[in-house]
Amino acid sequence: MKEKEKRFKPHLLLKQLNQYRFLHIFLYVTLGFVLFAALYSNVKPETLDVELFAVSEQTIYAPTTVEDKVETEIKQQEAYNSVEDQYTLKRDISEKQVDLVSSIFDAMLEVIRETENVSLPEEDSKEEGKTITPEEKVTRLKEKLTPAINDKISKDVYLPLVSTTSEELTLAKDSVVTAVNNVMSKEIPIIQLSVAKDQVEEELEYSSLRSDILRASTELGRFAIVPNYVFNLEETELKRQQAIDGVKEVQLKQGQIIVEEDxxxxxxxxxxxxxxxxxxxxxxxxxxxxxxxxxxxxVIGVVYYFEQQEQNDRKRNNVLLLYCLIFSITLLLMKIVSLFQRIDYTHIGYIVPVAMGAMLIKLLISERLAILTSMILAVCGSIIFNEGVTGSFNFALGIYFLFGCLAGLLFLGEHNLRSKILQAGLFVAFMNVLVITAIMLIRNGTYSNLEIGSYFVMACVSGLVSSVLTIGFMPFFETGFGILSTMKLIELSNPNHPLLRKILTETPGTYHHSVMVANLSESACEAIGANGLLARVGAYYHDIGKTKRPQYFIENQMNIENPHNKLSAQLSKNIIISHATDGADMLRKHKMPIEFVDIAEQHHGTSLLKYFFHKAKQTNDSIYEEEFRYPGPKPQTKEIAIISIADSVEAAVRSMSNPTPDKIEKLVRSIISERLQDHQLNECDITLKELDTIAMSFCETLKGIFHSRIEYPELTKKQKVKQA
Structure with a gap:
């Protein structure tokens, strides 16, 4: 390695760090710790140093909604006690008591009939006309009745009834049964039992019974009256449970005043x-x-995004580390600004330049990740700036952050031009003002002109500072991480770039060839989902090494003899092969992105210089193919593989005398097949299906370039003269 390459470079240090296998896991865990550290103090429950029977120094609000179980139980007990006992009319009791009275009278009638039969003279009896006394009749009657009835009805009640005739007893029975049935057909609770017994007595007073029989019948009627409106335990418990269930739980609502000041x-x-x-x-x-x-x-959302990307560990770790830094810086800005909430600037969160983080991620990484980060930052912001609100989330500020981030992403568009960053900041400021206006109108509150003005000023400052910080951080991240952003690629594609101007002025043929290769590569990359812009701009520089010895390359040999005709095959081979390594050295010297260095170094892979190999073979049979191959390495990415194929395709098609669509397609597919057979595409993750798509893309592009033209008459005449 050359001495100049040994100097400390940040991206080289990152490259060394990326060699660690589990670096990405460490970064995910670190991101989680950063989030927890930033949000810990904002979710920590607030505590007050208050004492019982002291005077409150401030008005205290409930920070969250909770159930007051004590009050709820009190309300439920009150509802339980308010339910009266439930009673039910038991008609079977009424029927039973009527049957009981009827049975007692039937037993009396039976005794009377038996005694009447006994008192008649019997033919074989030695005693004539034996008479049974009333006491004996009562004794016989009690034998027919149950002890429970005998215990409740005295002997004096039976004597008048058993002493009368059957006809009169039947009349008494009918009167008592009718009276008992009438009274028992109504509800008789236990507290109204004596009243019901009196009603039976009143009904019997109007009967035609003798006084002694009436008194006895009245006693039997009063005996038969019992409560038929009885307590229903099941119904009572059901009603009480329904009353308890109907009580809504008592809650301390979020924002409810618990105690006022003083x-x-x-x-x-x-x-x-x-x-x-x-x-x-x-x-x-x-x-x-x-x-x-x-x-x-x-963190799971972030992990899912990064792990589903088809990229090697080194690139993933590099991008993940960049993401963590941008996210942490944005979160740190939020946290610093949130400190002003403690000095009564509760709405200071509107000034945070949160759109900066989203725009940096879009410009340096991807738009999808930037959208995901916008939502994450909105959630984090709503927690960090929850001072002055009754809940744990400041939803208004979260919505404000989300719309601000999305506004910046949408305005930047697909091309990510650096010149649009400031305009994006202005658009973010405009969107912030609209969102704040919408929030104030929805709240339907009363705001002073000073409050409205301060909100609008903070919204504008947030948008402008976001764009300024984005522009300021961009060079540091691009240089420090050695990444090639879309904006950087667009800047490097400027024809006024010193290296491109060098190619154009010193090797115009190579420049035209590079432009053609760029067009082919970009369309093919976009067809398979690769980075088309990287392929285009990289193709501009892939033959920069030819500027060192331009006359030795055929596209630059205008009106001069081919120098290789005077050189040996070995020397020509060394000159041709050196343009790849010379180009890589020149790009390193000018501190060009490492991706361009790789393209210049790998676009020929380890392919064979067939022309000079066969030329050397004619003079020396002991020559080996390895001596006439490029040093490599082989293409490592899809973009370099496509540039490598496009380089050969463009040169081959340009050398055709009369290119037609069929010839072009046959040539393209033969070149791709040759690269596969030569194992030049073994070290990049390109598939056969993608190669077929690339071939079709090349054919479509080349058909547009080498289309048939109209043969003008004047030109035809000149050609005939020339031929003559």
């Missing part, structure tokens, strides 16, 4: 402060767990 902090207020986690002696880990999950999701 108010006493009583036990209830102190309990609520502890409930929302504002006391010193209470610490919740839920916010940190939630933050950790959010960071994991963000």
């Amino acid at each position: 108010e006493l902090i009583n036990r209830e207020v102190y309990r609520k402060l502890g409930l929302v986690g504002l006391l010193d002696n209470q610490q919740s880990f839920k916010p940190f767990i939630g933050l950790g999950l959010l960071i994991v999701l963000i």
Whole structure:
């Protein structure tokens, strides 16, 4: 390695770091730690140093919505107690009591009929006309009834009834059964039992029964009346449970005033402060767990983007490190500006130049990653600038950041011109003003002219500073990381560049050849999804080494004899082969991007100089092919492989006397087939399908260049004269 290449260069240091296999994993973890460190203080629950029965020095609001379980349980208990006992009318009880009274009278009638039969003289009886006393009838009656009934009805009730006739007892039965049925058909709760018994007595008063039988019948009727409107436990519990379920949980709403300034902090207020986690002696880990999950999701999104990219580890690590730096710088700017929130500048977040991060990532890496980062920065910003809001997220500022970033990305467009960065900053400022206006109108608040003016000034400053910082950081990142941005490529494609002007003035044939190769390479790269702009600009410089000895290359030999006719094949071979290494040295000397150096060094790979090999073979049979091959290395990327094929295709087609579409296609495919057979494409990740697409792209481009032309009459006449 030459001495000048041993000087310290940042991108060389990065190249050494990229050799570590697990560097990308370390960068992902580092990105997660950076996010956690930046957002930790903003999700940490706020605590207040307050004492019970002290006077509050400030108005305290609930930082989040939580359920007040104590108040909820009190409300539920009140609802439970408010439900009255549920009762149900049991009609089967009424029917049972009517049947009971009827059965008692039936038993009496049975006893009377039996005693009437016994009192008749029997033919074979030795005693004539034996009479059964009322007491004996009562005894027989009790034998027919249950002990429970006998215990509740006294003997005095039965005596008048068993002493009467069957007809009169039947009349008493009908009266009592009717009265009991009428009373029991209504609801009789236990507290109204005595009233119901009195109603039976009132109904029997109007009957035609004798007084003694009436009294006995009344006692039986009162005995038969029982409560039929009974307590229903299941229905009561169901109603009470429905009442509990109907109670909405009592919540301390986010932003609700817990205690106002100069108010006493009583036990209830102190309990609520502890409930929302504002006391010193209470610490919740839920916010940190939630933050950790959010960071994991963000890192997963970044990992998914980088790991799905088809690129080698070295390039991936380089781009990932660049991304982490840009993201960390943007996050650091947010964090620094957020410190002003503590001195009552709660809306200072509108001045953060967050669009800078998104625009840098678009210009230096890719637009897709820039869009993803815009969303991530919007989420992070809404957390960092949550001072002065009742929740953990400042959604208004998050929307403001998102629209600002997207505005910058959309305005830059596809070409990423450096001159458009300042214009993009102006567009971001305009969009910021519109978003702030929309937010203020949606909130429907009252704002002073000073507040509105300060918001608009911060919005404009944010956009302009974003563009200024983007322009300022671009050279550092491009130089430090040795990356080749779209804007850098466009600048290097300027014909006024010293090296391009050198090619144009010293080797005009080579310059024309390079332009043709650039056109072929760009269209082919875009057809397979490779970097077309890199291929175009790299093709401009791929033959820069020919400027060292321009007359030894046929495209520059105008009106002069070919110098190779006077040289040996060995010497001609050395001159031709040296243009690749000379070009790489010249590009390194002018500190051109490493991609251009690789293109100049690899665009011939290890291919064979057939013409000079066969020329040497004619004089010396002991010559080996390896002596007439380029030193390489072989093409390492798709872009270099395409430039390598385009270089040969353009030279071959240009040498054809009468190119036709069929001839061109046959030639293109034969060159590609030859490169494959010579194993020149083995070290790049190009596929056969892509090679077929490249061939079709070359043919389409070449058909447009070498199309048939109209033969003018004047020209034809001159040609005939010349031929004559």
